Amino acid sequence: MSRRIASERPVAAPAGRSVARHGWPRALAVVLGSLVAMVVVAALGLWAAGAADLPGGAFAPVVLATVATAVGGAVELSGDAGDLARTNAGLTVVPLSVTLVGALVVAGGFLRPLRHRAVAGAGELAGWAARIAVLWLLGLVGLALGARHTFAVDMGSGTLSDLTGLLDAAPKVGFTTAVPLTAARGLLWLAGILVLALLVSRGAPLPGRLLRFQVSVRPAAYAMVALVLAYVALALVAALVTMVTRGHVRETLAVILLGLPNLAWLALTLGLGVTWDGRVDGPFGLPVPRVLAEVLRTPDVSTLSLRTIAAHDGRWWWLAGLAAVLLLAAAFLMAARSPARIRPWRHALHLAVALALTLLTLCLAGRVSAHYGLSLLGIGDMGGNLSGELLLRPRLWSAVGLGALWGLLAGFLGASAARPVPRRGEVAARRP
Known part of the structure; x- marks a missing residue:
């Protein structure tokens, strides 16, 4: 009788199975899936906006910069127009369509192996999130390094174009992505998404102390x-x-x-x-x-x-x-x-x-x-739309x-x- 009762007790899942559900390959799939989804959405959106015609092969870096800003990255604009001219530019905007797509993919991938569980240990959740965070950090660094470019601005025709050509002051515009700041903000973005996913999903397990x-x-x-x-x-x-x-x-x-x-x-x-x-x-x-x-x-x-x-x-x-x-x-x-x-x-x-x-x-x-x-x-807007x-x-x-x-x-x-x-x-x- 005692053997029968013991055999009917629930048996804990082996540790290896838990690791398999939350292992590095699955974390890599979550990170790659989210990055690819954001790149595709950003590329299609920028193509529809006409960014494919940017000079000097700027389209790909602009796509990467768009994805970086979507997760909180810091993109810095710069300009150069020679010794006799000055340019200045700044941009702060978040393409929230790209942000939303990335957030949904990350949240879905994070929650998927946690389904059908009532409670999960804090260590288990932290380890699963840490794997995603490490690979996400590597992806952010890659984005930041690729999101930089410089190209000349077409001045068109007219007096202003003649002056810039005569004075060798043809303006150039470029952008770079700050790697440390982008990595820090991107990790905060990821942490916010993972916490929100746990809060929203009724089927996601929580540590016992947080129930x-x-x-x-x-x-x-x-x-x-x-x-x-x-x-x-x-x-x-x-x-x-x-x-x-x-x-x-x-x-x-x-x-x-x-x-x-x-x-x-x-x-x-x-x-x-x-x-x-x-x-x-x-x-x-x-x-x-x-x-x-x-x-x-x-x-x-x-x-x-x-x-x-x-x-x-x-x-x-x-x-x-x-x-x-x-x-x-x-x-x-x-x-x-x-x-x-x-x-x-x-x-x-x-x-x-x-x-x-x-x-x-x-x-x-x-x-x-x-x-x-x-x-x-020293004269701004020389009759042009500048x-x-x-x-x-x-x-x-x-x-x-x-x-x-x-x-x-x-x-x-x-x-x-x-x-x-x-x-x-x-x-x-x-x-x-």
């Missing part, structure tokens, strides 16, 4: 990820409809493959009342609806908010309605994935914190800063406060609406 946090953290994290992905999905549908009905196939495809989440999450923040400061000057253009470009193209820094947009076209108030509906849906989803014993006011607090952090992240990722200029003999500025920056602390307020309200309403919904794994008490 008590999954009730308060996981449903809220899942709801926020669902909210931001819903905005991207709606933006994708809108972009495809625009491409079919109005043409501009390559331009729209470039927006989809490079900056669709930038526009989608800008719409989310505007709908929730977040204010941005922005300016467009010179030949810079923004792949945004016409009314947004009108608000931003002013002599001075302008205020971009739902109120200023609606002043140009009152139909844009629908952004507030869309944000309210989708946020309430996210709050309902959060409550439905939580135990029934949690009271509405706790749901409100959880969503307030989660939404405040989400808006902070979206605002930081959505910032844009770009400028360039050429001065000859300078420009593109600026878009959020008012961060007001965004965090609005996120907390919206989260409190939506969390309470969503929890109240989800009360009758049966929870998975819970049995309702029978009335006598």
